[in-house]
Amino acid sequence: xxxxxxxxxxxxxxxxxxxxxxxxxxxxxxxxxxxxxxxxxxxxxxxxxxxxxxxxxxxxxxxxxxxxxxxxxxxxxxxxxxxxxxxxxxxxxxxxxxxxxxxxxxxxxxxxxxxxxxxxxxxxxxxxxxxxxxxxxxxxxxxxxxxxxxxxxxxxxxxxxxxxxxxxxxxxxxxxxxxxxxxxxxxxxxxxxxxxxxxxxxxxxxxxxxxxxxxxxxxxxxxxxxxxxxxxxxxxxxxxxxxxxxxxxxxxxxxxxxxxxxxxxxxxxxxxxxxxxxxxxxxxxxxxxxxxxxxxxxxxxxxxxxxxxxxxxxxxxxxxxxxxxxxxxxxxxxxxxxxxxxxxxxxxxxxxxxxxxxxxxxxxxxxxxxxxxxxxxxxxxxxxxxxxxxxxxxxxxxxxxxxxxxxxxxxxxxxxxxxxxxxxxxxxxxxxxxxxxxxxxxxxxxxxxxxxxxxxxxxxxxxxxxxxxxxxxxxxxxxxxxxxx
Amino acid sequence: xxxxxxxxxxxxxxxxxxxxxxxxxxxxxxxxxxxxxxxxxxxxxxxxxxxxxxxxxxxxxxxxxxxxxxxxxxxxxxxxxxxxxxxxxxxxxxxxxxxxxxxxxxxxxxxxxxxxxxxxxxxxxxxxxxxxxxxxxxxxxxxxxxxxxxxxxxxxxxxxxxxxxxxxxxxxxxxxxxxxxxxxxxxxxxxxxxxxxxxxxxxxxxxxxxxxxxxxxxxxxxxxxxxxxxxxxxxxxxxxxxxxxxxxxxxxxxxxxxxxxxxxxxxxxxxxxxxxxxxxxx
Ligand SMILES: Cc1cc2nc3c(=O)[nH]c(=O)nc-3n(C[C@H](O)[C@H](O)[C@H](O)COP(=O)(O)OP(=O)(O)OC[C@H]3O[C@@H](n4cnc5c(N)ncnc54)[C@H](O)[C@@H]3O)c2cc1C
Ligand code: FES
Numbered sequence: 001x002x003x004x005x006x007x008x009x010x011x012x013x014x015x016x017x018x019x020x021x022x023x024x025x026x027x028x029x030x031x032x033x034x035x036x037x038x039x040x041x042x043x044x045x046x047x048x049x050x051x052x053x054x055x056x057x058x059x060x061x062x063x064x065x066x067x068x069x070x071x072x073x074x075x076x077x078x079x080x081x082x083x084x085x086x087x088x089x090x091x092x093x094x095x096x097x098x099x100x101x102x103x104x105x106x107x108x109x110x111x112x113x114x115x116x117x118x119x120x121x122x123x124x125x126x127x128x129x130x131x132x133x134x135x136x137x138x139x140x141x142x143x144x145x146x147x148x149x150x151x152x153x154x155x156x157x158x159x160x161x162x163x164x165x166x167x168x169x170x171x172x173x174x175x176x177x178x179x180x181x182x183x184x185x186x187x188x189x190x191x192x193x194x195x196x197x198x199x200x201x202x203x204x205x206x207x208x209x210x211x212x213x214x215x216x217x218x219x220x221x222x223x224x225x226x227x228x229x230x231x232x233x234x235x236x237x238x239x240x241x242x243x244x245x246x247x248x249x250x251x252x253x254x255x256x257x258x259x260x261x262x263x264x265x266x267x268x269x270x271x272x273x274x275x276x277x278x279x280x281x282x283x284x285x286x287x288x289x290x291x292x293x294x295x296x297x298x299x300x301x302x303x304x305x306x307x308x309x310x311x312x313x314x315x316x317x318x319x320x321x322x323x324x325x326x327x328x329x330x331x332x333x334x335x336x337x338x339x340x341x342x343x344x345x346x347x348x349x350x351x352x353x354x355x356x357x358x359x360x361x362x363x364x365x366x367x368x369x370x371x372x373x374x375x376x377x378x379x380x381x382x383x384x385x386x387x388x389x390x391x392x393x394x395x396x397x398x399x400x401x402x403x404x405x406x407x408x409x410x411x412x413x414x415x416x417x418x419x420x421x422x423x424x425x426x427x428x429x430x431x432x433x434x435x436x437x438x439x440x441x442x443x444x445x446x447x448x449x450x451x452x453x454x455x456x457x458x459x460x461x462x463x464x465x466x467x468x469x470x471x472x473x474x475x476x477x478x479x480x481x482x483x484x485x
Numbered sequence: 486x487x488x489x490x491x492x493x494x495x496x497x498x499x500x501x502x503x504x505x506x507x508x509x510x511x512x513x514x515x516x517x518x519x520x521x522x523x524x525x526x527x528x529x530x531x532x533x534x535x536x537x538x539x540x541x542x543x544x545x546x547x548x549x550x551x552x553x554x555x556x557x558x559x560x561x562x563x564x565x566x567x568x569x570x571x572x573x574x575x576x577x578x579x580x581x582x583x584x585x586x587x588x589x590x591x592x593x594x595x596x597x598x599x600x601x602x603x604x605x606x607x608x609x610x611x612x613x614x615x616x617x618x619x620x621x622x623x624x625x626x627x628x629x630x631x632x633x634x635x636x637x638x639x640x641x642x643x644x645x646x647x648x649x650x651x652x653x654x655x656x657x658x659x660x661x662x663x664x665x666x667x668x669x670x671x672x673x674x675x676x677x678x679x680x681x682x683x684x685x686x687x688x689x690x691x692x693x694x695x696x697x698x699x700x701x702x703x704x705x706x707x708x709x710x711x712x713x714x715x716x717x718x719x720x721x722x723x724x725x726x727x728x729x730x731x732x733x734x735x736x737x738x739x740x741x742x743x744x745x746x747x748x749x750x751x752x753x754x755x756x757x758x759x760x761x762x763x764x765x766x767x
Binding site: 177178179216217218219222223248249250252258259260261262264265267268271272276277281282283284285286287289366367368414415416 | 508509512522526527528529553554568569570571572573574702703705706707708709710712714719724735737738741742744745746749750752753756
């Protein structure tokens with residue numbers, strides 16, 4: 001096979017992701033994006049120019065060796081691709097599916113200037129799926145050190161930290177309050193975007209290889225407090241703790257009518273659907289309601305997921321003429337969700353009401369939602385976040401005919417874990433104060449990372465934080481130097 | 486997995502189970518609850534801790550068979566296991582010596598009121614108790630309640646045992662008789678009972694504490710499905726409660742929220758009974 005020239009590489013179009021047709025997928029919870037075939041992988045990998053100074057890597061919060069794994073793919077060397085991937089990323093099947101590649105690695109790709117970056121995420125997913133099926137490159141545990149690390153929370157931050165600490169030979173116990181591991185990956189992100197089997201397989205693979213103990217149903221702050229976990233005499237006697245408890249506390253708007261039946265947080269709705277499999281009721285015991293006219297307030301990933309779950313439930317239950325609206329107070333340009341999700345949502349028939357903000361929810365005599373009053377907005381000067389501030393247009397109030405309202409407005413850390421955790425300082429909005437480079441908190445022997453530090457962010461940034469903290473924990477346990485002393 | 490060690494049928498629909506959960510038992514306090522799940526298909530059900538034994542590592546739960554999940558639970562036997570048994574969740578009951586207090590338990594609410602009455606008694610309070618149920622078959626733990634109370638009134642709605650009355654009747658009489666002496670009332674039972682207890686004690690200005698049993702999922706403050714409207718704003722029952730000042734609660738909204746899933750519950754029960762019939766036929 002002769003080497004392609006760069007010109008030839010650049011003439012290959014970006015390969016489209018095979019996906020379920022919009023009409024079909026609206027009626028099921030199966031995965032939408034079906035994944036590349038080996039042939040598509042070859043085509044796409046051939047597009048990579050193997051830049052000397054690859055900018056894509058700079059865009060990745062964990063610095064995945066992108067050109068290396070793509071080069072191996074191009075050679076058909078799957079094991080090599082897996083090895084290159086696992087240098088930096090232990091959960092590629094997950095990241096390939098949910099990372100916002102368009103604003104991280106792919107945006108930095110030299111081909112992006114022409115609008116068609118290499119589909120790095122789709123290639124990553126292929127490598128991840130291959131490894132889950134083949135297990136060519138199992139993680140190896142170092143010599144046991146006799147040191148013990150408690151990881152609180154089994155989301156991407158906790159899992160990543162557990163793996164990197166476990167590889168060093170330390171004994172790791174993960175404490176998770178829910179009955180299934182994975183954090184938002186299992187209770188929030190729906191099956192059609194991230195199959196729960198993939199999450200479980202990634203976790204099982206890592207946990208088995210490294211002998212990590214997974215303790216489910218274990219609410220820290222109650223079953224054990226942080227101080228009890230650290231207590232060497234009477235407590236559980238861990239040498240270090242990593243806190244990766246996420247930002248699970250939902251917020252509700254402060255408007256009249258917010259407590260009527262049918263006003264739910266996206267967390268409640270998505271947990272019923274995903275973790276509890278409410279879409280399979282009554283085969284599964286947990287019911288989930290869906291309205292005929294659903295308004296989802298917000299436009300992040302969470303809002304898209306809630307909207308698309310609503311749509312599928314309506315279709316499964318044959319609600320003729322049903323509608324799902326995304327109600328967002330800014331404009332299309334500010335939508336924070338992943339581009340692919342917005343695109344999929346539009347294809348599936350979600351209606352977007354931009355520059356619209358709810359001001360009151362109406363209830364009927366049974367306490368059920370029967371309408372929502374909104375006001376139109378316009379964009380003013382940029383605010384602290386750099387985004388243009390939405391301002392209500394006086395006199396533009398109008399009523400929306402809705403029977404269910406899902407609040408997808410952002411979340412903050414659940415304070416439960418902070419009980420009896422003296423010395424652990426937090427910002428007034430609830431996130432834990434931790435050093436960005438090392439994850440060290442203000443409490444000795446406690447590290448933190450992920451959404452509990454940043455507030456709701458991304459899977460990959462949580463993983464990055466888990467990795468950096470693991471490096472620091474490993475150094476601390478190896479050298480025995482107390483950075484808090 | 487969490488093994489059922491012991492089961493006692495308290496009445497047709499009320500069952501008691503002692504479950505092995507050493508970690509939960511190590512920390513459990515009166516007033517807190519656990520979340521249980523029967524199996525992979527199961528829903529997460531909140532149940533108040535009726536008793537605990539730290540040495541034996543066990544938690545006692547009592548439940549009334551009202552829906553599919555509790556009916557299914559009622560068919561489990563010693564040796565069977567719960568897939569999930571997590572806790573202790575929520576805040577413990579604040580117990581001090583307040584002087585004279587009243588404890589009201591209605592129906593299956595007798596189970597969670599018992600450890601509270603016991604703790605109050607141990608703290609030196611004079612404990613006046615009232616327990617009630619629809620009929621004699623639904624009453625239990627009269628002996629236990631008597632053992633920790635200075636006075637005990639037992640009533641049934643239909644008069645099949647004890648006094649024929651709703652619990653609010655003897656409560657009102659006690660409040661009148663011991664006017665100024667009674668400093669606090671605890672009430673646990675069906676929401677409608679707790680609402681009327683709140684209305685009964687309000688004119689006497691006696692602080693009244695209720696333990697709310699709203700619909701829950703996670704039980705850790707993650708979903709807001711359990712929220713209750715108080716005069717001061719909404720609270721999450723699982724994380725902020727489960728005990729609240731009864732005079733603060735918007736009872737009508739609470740009752741409406743409890744009815745929200747009635748259709749689904751009915752469907753689940755029908756499906757379950759159908760399945761049980763098929764299995765019985767072999
Ligand atoms: C619906 C939804 C869709 C999303 N879509 C995307 C996407 O497409 N792409 C993307 O990059 N990001 C997405 N995100 C954001 C991303 O999922 C989070 O940023 C990421 O999961 C944070 O990881 P984490 O490990 O910090 O916390 P989490 O994933 O929240 O995990 C925290 C874990 O800690 C547990 N826990 C909490 N308190 C305790 C306690 N006291 N004791 C024991 N355990 C406890 C929780 O049960 C949970 O399992 C989405 C988020 C949501 C909600
Ligand atoms: S049960 Fe979810 S917040 Fe209380």
